[in-house]
Amino acid sequence: MVTVSPSQHSVASGSGAASPSLDRHGLSDSQLIDMYRTMLRIRRFEERVKELFLEARLYGSVHLYIGEEGVATGACSALREGDVISSTHRGHGHCIAMGLDLAPMMAELMGKATGYNHGKGGSMHIASLDHGMLGANGIVGAGIPISTGAALGFWVTGRPNVALCFFGDGAANEGAFHEGINFAAGLKLPVVFICENNGYAQFQSVQQDTPIPDIATRSISYGIPGVIVEGSDILAMFGAVRTAVDRARAGEGPTLIEAKTYRFEGHFLGDPEPYRTREEVAHARATRDPLKVFSAQLQQLGVATTDDLARIDRQVRDEVERSVEFGEASPEPSEDILLTDIYTGADSHGRTL
Amino acid sequence: MAVLSVSQALNMALREEMGRDDRVFMIGEDIKDSTYGVTRGLWDEFGPKRVIGTPISEIAIAGAVLGAASVGLRPVAEFMYMTFMMCAMDQVVNQAAKSKYMFGGKAVLPIVYRTMAGAGRANAAQHTQSLEAWFAHVPGLKIVMPSTAYDAKGLLKTSIRDDNPVIFIENKVQYATTKDEVPDTDYTVPFGVASVRRTGKDVTIIGLQRMVEIALEAADHLAEEGIEAEVIDPRTIVPLDLDTIIKSVKKTHRVVIVHEAHERVGFGAELVAQIVQHAFDYLDAPPARVANPNVPTPFNRILENLSIPSAAQVAQAVRGLMR
Numbered sequence: 080m081v082t083v084s085p086s087q088h089s090v091a092s093g094s095g096a097a098s099p100s101l102d103r104h105g106l107s108d109s110q111l112i113d114m115y116r117t118m119l120r121i122r123r124f125e126e127r128v129k130e131l132f133l134e135a136r137l138y139g140s141v142h143l144y145i146g147e148e149g150v151a152t153g154a155c156s157a158l159r160e161g162d163v164i165s166s167t168h169r170g171h172g173h174c175i176a177m178g179l180d181l182a183p184m185m186a187e188l189m190g191k192a193t194g195y196n197h198g199k200g201g202s203m204h205i206a207s208l209d210h211g212m213l214g215a216n217g218i219v220g221a222g223i224p225i226s227t228g229a230a231l232g233f234w235v236t237g238r239p240n241v242a243l244c245f246f247g248d249g250a251a252n253e254g255a256f257h258e259g260i261n262f263a264a265g266l267k268l269p270v271v272f273i274c275e276n277n278g279y280a281q282f283q284s285v286q287q288d289t290p291i292p293d294i295a296t297r298s299i300s301y302g303i304p305g306v307i308v309e310g311s312d313i314l315a316m317f318g319a320v321r322t323a324v325d326r327a328r329a330g331e332g333p334t335l336i337e338a339k340t341y342r343f344e345g346h347f348l349g350d351p352e353p354y355r356t357r358e359e360v361a362h363a364r365a366t367r368d369p370l371k372v373f374s375a376q377l378q379q380l381g382v383a384t385t386d387d388l389a390r391i392d393r394q395v396r397d398e399v400e401r402s403v404e405f406g407e408a409s410p411e412p413s414e415d416i417l418l419t420d421i422y423t424g425a426d427s428h429g430r431t432l
Numbered sequence: 433m434a435v436l437s438v439s440q441a442l443n444m445a446l447r448e449e450m451g452r453d454d455r456v457f458m459i460g461e462d463i464k465d466s467t468y469g470v471t472r473g474l475w476d477e478f479g480p481k482r483v484i485g486t487p488i489s490e491i492a493i494a495g496a497v498l499g500a501a502s503v504g505l506r507p508v509a510e511f512m513y514m515t516f517m518m519c520a521m522d523q524v525v526n527q528a529a530k531s532k533y534m535f536g537g538k539a540v541l542p543i544v545y546r547t548m549a550g551a552g553r554a555n556a557a558q559h560t561q562s563l564e565a566w567f568a569h570v571p572g573l574k575i576v577m578p579s580t581a582y583d584a585k586g587l588l589k590t591s592i593r594d595d596n597p598v599i600f601i602e603n604k605v606q607y608a609t610t611k612d613e614v615p616d617t618d619y620t621v622p623f624g625v626a627s628v629r630r631t632g633k634d635v636t637i638i639g640l641q642r643m644v645e646i647a648l649e650a651a652d653h654l655a656e657e658g659i660e661a662e663v664i665d666p667r668t669i670v671p672l673d674l675d676t677i678i679k680s681v682k683k684t685h686r687v688v689i690v691h692e693a694h695e696r697v698g699f700g701a702e703l704v705a706q707i708v709q710h711a712f713d714y715l716d717a718p719p720a721r722v723a724n725p726n727v728p729t730p731f732n733r734i735l736e737n738l739s740i741p742s743a744a745q746v747a748q749a750v751r752g753l754m755r
Binding site: 163165194195197198199200204206207208209213214216217221223224225226227228229230231232233234235236238240242254255258259261262265266419420421422423424425427428429430431 | 455481482484489491492495497502504507533536539540571574594622623624671672
């Protein structure tokens with residue numbers, strides 16, 4: 080973890096996964112095991128989604144989170160009841176990290192009536208306000224002003240909650256990034272901005288897009304702390320986000336955290352990936368796989384054995400398989416709902432009911 | 433009962449709603465000192481957490497109210513000019529308007545986007561547009577266009593109490609010059625109920641916002657010629673009170689639509705389509721439109737006035753239908 084201070088005009092990049100931390104930040108064994116289970120739920124869910132897509136058993140635009148599980152899991156583990164997040168088009172991991180159930184998620188990806196959004200949103204728009212999940216989002220950077228607004232709501236009412244805002248390296252070049260963070264910083268709103276820098280904005284590398292090595296450096300412009308974390312190290316991720324969340328909750332304002340991460344799959348399912356080499360992907364899978372890193376950490380800390388972790392994997396695979404069965408057995412939405420849910424308390428023309 | 437200007441009536445509505453419901457707060461640029469007087473005095477009364485001045489950041493304003501509504505508040509955003517909303521279209525159109533549907537109905541988003549449209553004060557092309565048709569095209573938004581001080585208060589209160597994103601359009605010229613009796617009581621004006629501002633049997637004139645005043649002026653001229661015009665003010669265009677419009681056209685058999693927005697694909701085009709669809713057999717002449725002639729608003733006063741519909745133009749359009 081590297082902290083960016085306003086006196087620095089350039090910062091070193093993250094520590095990398097070569098030396099993952101062994102600081103458990105006071106987390107109990109069961110909390111650590113739960114975090115491992117959450118990461119694994121994301122990984123196995125996404126792997127199954129990929130298979131189903133390739134077998135044409137689900138359709139639409141699907142963006143997988145494989146390789147980035149440590150970021151969402153580490154970050155959301157630092158939240159409390161009543162806290163909220165905003166997400167991105169690559170949102171399945173954020174949903175699972177916020178505790179959404181796999182079965183209605185899978186059903187939503189299949190467009191079924193039992194999905195979280197009754198099949199009206201699909202992969203890019205899963206939301207569950209009951210879980211504090213304010214929505215995946217098909218527009219890059221759009222969640223930044225929205226989570227800032229949730230934090231504004233907490234600030235206006237004095238509710239002791241925090242908003243976490245996930246966005247990618249591409250979003251850091253949107254106007255919404257500047258307007259949202261600047262506004263949040265000015266009022267010291269309780270929001271933590273987490274840039275998931277996975278190296279590519281769709282097909283273009285972050286080096287081509289962004290003329291500075293670290294997006295966290297932009298925190299200097301807003302007078303807020305900037306932090307760089309290796310995203311495959313979930314313990315480092317948790318520590319950085321908990322510090323930022325505690326700071327936000329105490330009324331000290333936002334932090335910009337840049338998680339250096341890597342997406343193992345293409346931008347979307349079906350992406351031919353002409354912009355990177357197979358060797359680059361293989362190297363990342365070998366050295367920066369958050370599941371392998373956390374597995375080693377748990378064993379070194381004496382929290383779990385390989386047998387324990389294998390047992391969790393079997394349970395998770397069963398859960399994912401049940402979600403597929405649930406989704407496939409679920410009915411299509413009734414055609415009657417085409418024109419419902421456009422307005423609250425009004426028909427599709429906006430006429431009061 | 434006091435005679436108030438539109439800006440005073442809006443101020444009264446905001447004060448009453450903020451006092452009635454502490455979930456209501458206001459956010460926007462320069463709303464503490466209030467460029468046009470609508471929010472004057474509210475910062476002093478309700479403080480900096482209920483009347484929140486922002487940087488010049490329309491995207492942040494538009495998105496922040498969506499986020500705040502998502503956690504249970506009832507925000508009222510101000511965009512100083514409707515053209516400035518173009519900077520924030522993603523948050524209004526892609527986010528606020530669609531979230532409820534995309535989320536399968538679960539989101540309840542009570543948001544008011546107040547803004548100001550209209551030409552007539554030498555602000556040239558970038559501070560004058562009337563873009564109600566852009567927003568009316570988008571499912572999920574309601575579009576409110578009051579033409580009197582009484583309606584401005586009652587409709588703003590209805591907008592704040594509505595559980596949906598509402599585009600509440602105010603007219604720049606009307607703020608100070610349009611005055612009528614406004615009760616200091618807690619009344620509301622419902623959405624989707626048009627107002628018949630003048631009854632007549634020979635022609636129906638439908639006006640949007642300030643153009644209602646132009647239509648009434650034209651109707652006075654026409655009355656001197658023995659033509660009795662019925663003037664209808666839809667008050668909200670989403671939802672639209674089509675019943676009142678169709679009933680009137682079936683009676684008068686002629687219709688002229690007046691709005692400040694550009695004629696091409698303006699809301700008048702939608703009204704013509706609806707009228708032709710629902711009252712074709714009753715029409716004695718093709719529906720006519722009087723609108724901005726598809727030109728950016730010019731700065732020069734003479735040219736600017738030429739770009740805004742006038743009572744003379746409306747009367748001439750009516751005469752054209754009477755032959």
